[in-house]
Amino acid sequence: MAIGVFDSGVGGLTVHRELTRRFPERNFIYLADQAHAPYGGLAGERIVELTRVGCERLFEAGASVVVLACNTASAIALRRLQQTWIPEVRERLGRPVNVLGIIVPTIEAATGLPWTYEADRKGDKIEAIDVTGVFCTAATAMSRVYEIEIDKRREDLAVFSEPCPGLAGLIELGASPEELKVVVDEHVDALRRRIGRHPDTAILGCTHYEIVADLFAAALPSGAKVIHQPTAVADALERYFQRHGEYELGAAGRRDFLTTGKAGPQTDLVSQFWGAPLVFDPA
Ligand code: DGL
Numbered sequence: 001m002a003i004g005v006f007d008s009g010v011g012g013l014t015v016h017r018e019l020t021r022r023f024p025e026r027n028f029i030y031l032a033d034q035a036h037a038p039y040g041g042l043a044g045e046r047i048v049e050l051t052r053v054g055c056e057r058l059f060e061a062g063a064s065v066v067v068l069a070c071n072t073a074s075a076i077a078l079r080r081l082q083q084t085w086i087p088e089v090r091e092r093l094g095r096p097v098n099v100l101g102i103i104v105p106t107i108e109a110a111t112g113l114p115w116t117y118e119a120d121r122k123g124d125k126i127e128a129i130d131v132t133g134v135f136c137t138a139a140t141a142m143s144r145v146y147e148i149e150i151d152k153r154r155e156d157l158a159v160f161s162e163p164c165p166g167l168a169g170l171i172e173l174g175a176s177p178e179e180l181k182v183v184v185d186e187h188v189d190a191l192r193r194r195i196g197r198h199p200d201t202a203i204l205g206c207t208h209y210e211i212v213a214d215l216f217a218a219a220l221p222s223g224a225k226v227i228h229q230p231t232a233v234a235d236a237l238e239r240y241f242q243r244h245g246e247y248e249l250g251a252a253g254r255r256d257f258l259t260t261g262k263a264g265p266q267t268d269l270v271s272q273f274w275g276a277p278l279v280f281d282p283a
Pocket of ligand 1: 007008009011012037038039040041069070071072073137140168169205206207208
């Protein structure tokens with residue numbers, strides 16, 4: 001049995017790496033749906049279906065809990081799958097299984113509040129507004145999940161999403177740092193022009209972008225706070241496992257990497273981020 005980690009491609013490795021540091025003895029199976037990446041420009045129903053198929057593959061391979069290390073899948077597919085599909089999977093497999101997303105932990109980290117917190121709106125005057133910029137895919141931006149969920153909890157945070165279509169695809173292809181820098185700079189600047197200033201806090205709301213977190217940090221002013229999803233997700237998962245002891249997660253420290261796309265070594269960009277060459281097996 002294992003923890004499954006799912007993404008459209010290599011972006012979820014950023015979350016996987018942090019989770020394996022946090023739970024080193026657990027077994028992990030990573031699945032990249034590279035045959036269909038990037039997800040950011042796909043229609044909602046297609047994202048739901050691809051995410052369902054990916055999770056099914058991970059359960060089949062022995063995962064008990066699947067972490068959707070993908071904002072796009074978490075924003076578009078997670079609730080549907082949890083509500084309409086997971087109960088049937090539990091019954092069919094006869095064991096506890098679940099799918100968890102990465103947006104809830106990110107919003108908890110960005111607001112400093114637990115997900116269950118309900119704002120008591122008394123119409124108090126807001127003294128200062130902090131601006132949060134969310135760099136994400138077009139599908140995540142269109143879902144407005146960050147704007148809606150942060151606003152429910154913190155009226156003093158103004159959220160602006162900046163869709164970066166094409167960036168996840170470039171990272172997936174292993175584009176050069178120079179090429180990636182041009183695109184990152186363009187989006188950081190586009191957001192600055194739209195807001196009238198740089199955001200106080202930035203959320204890298206697409207796991208692929210964490211691979212080029214250094215480029216975002218360089219493009220943003222030095223005082224800007226950056227919310228890193230891998231840490232937020234690992235913290236939340238630790239709390240989740242403290243409350244839920246029913247999942248079998250293995251204890252042999254196994255690491256499997258599967259792809260629906262071209263198996264074999266990943267790009268230099270991935271190896272550089274990973275610190276060693278990384279080879280994917282066919283899913
Ligand atoms: N890494 C994913 C995310 O966090 C998906 C990027 C894509 O496939 O467009 O949104």
